[in-house]
Amino acid sequence: MPTYLYSIKAFLLNKHNNLNKKLYILLMVFSTISFILYHAFLSWQPSGLFRLSFDFVLVFAPILAILFKDLFVRKVVSLLAISNYIFITVILIFISIPTNYIVSNNLLHSISSLRYSTLGEFIFENKEANDIKELILKDYSSSEVLKTITKSYLKSGSTVAYIGTDEYFLFGEKMENKINSIxxxxxxxxNQIKNMKFDERYVIIDQRVLDEVSRDLLNKKLLEDNYIQTLVITHKKTGVIWFKVYEKIYQT
Structure with a gap:
């Protein structure tokens, strides 16, 4: 944004007659509207704006080009661009590496400690086995939490009714589970909850996507359909319940 404002100042003070001012103003309006709309509609996504950071560069590039007439500016921008690419590369590397490798590897853990922490402690309370575990996982998305649920708490080849996002991670390593987004x-x-009939072995609910009334109604509905709550996952620092897992009791 500071660069954007500076480019507007450069435009207003520009003395070159070969600059198409109408087109430049149109570009400024288009870029500004795009920037506002992206932030207005995608700010709810944990990684939405990060994904669009490259698009922002492309959208604003024609406007910022007016600054590159000075050699000094070109050198500074080149240095910043290289630094930015290194920064983004480090972020992408840590996004792709599972948390358990980062925690167990001294080098990766030391590098990770230099950046803003994206790790959180999660409490896995297995009510059926009366067991509680605390795990360090990435907390900017549900991927590692769902992977842990699938690997450690679901029986292979199960059907799962799911409410939430990132359901891909419930399929299992061999894609053996069947997932129904309900x-x-x-x-x-x-209205959807009132008319639901459950027959899947497991029901997994992301508590963050439902309001309190919907959660209470759904819990009552599951108890009526012979489900018991077997697992609760809570973010330790915030105390927010992320997921609840229910398993159907089949009567013999």
């Missing part, structure tokens, strides 16, 4: 957020969630 909520369409385009319509009334309460």
């Amino acid at each position: 909520i369409d957020h385009r319509f009334s969630v309460l």
Whole structure:
């Protein structure tokens, strides 16, 4: 944004007649609207704006080009660009490496400690086995939490009714599980819950995507359909319950 404002100042003070001012103003309006819309509609996504950081560069590039007439500016920008690429590369590397490798490897852990921490402690409370575990996992997305649920708490080849996002990580390493996404957020969630009939072995609910009324109604509905709550996952620092897992009791 400071560079953007400086480029506007350079435009206003520009004395070159070969600059198409109408086109430049149009570019400024388009870029500004794009920037505002991206932040307005994608700020709810944990990584939405990061994914678009490269698009922002492309959108604003024509406007910022007016600054590159000075050699000094070109040198500074080149240095910043190289630093930025290194920074983004480090981030992408740590996004792709599983947390357990980062925690167990001294070198990776030392490098990771230099950046803003994206790790969180999660409490896995297995109510059926009366067991509690604390695990360090990435907390900017649900991927590692869901992987842990799938690997450690679900029986292979199961059917799972799921409410939430990132359901890909529930399929299992060999894609052996069947996942049914049971909520369409385009319509009334309460009405959908009232008409639900569950027959899957497991029901996994991301508690963060439902309001309190919907959670209570769904819990009552599951108890009526012979489900018991077997697992609760809580973010230790915030105390927020992320997931609840229910398993069906088949009567013999």
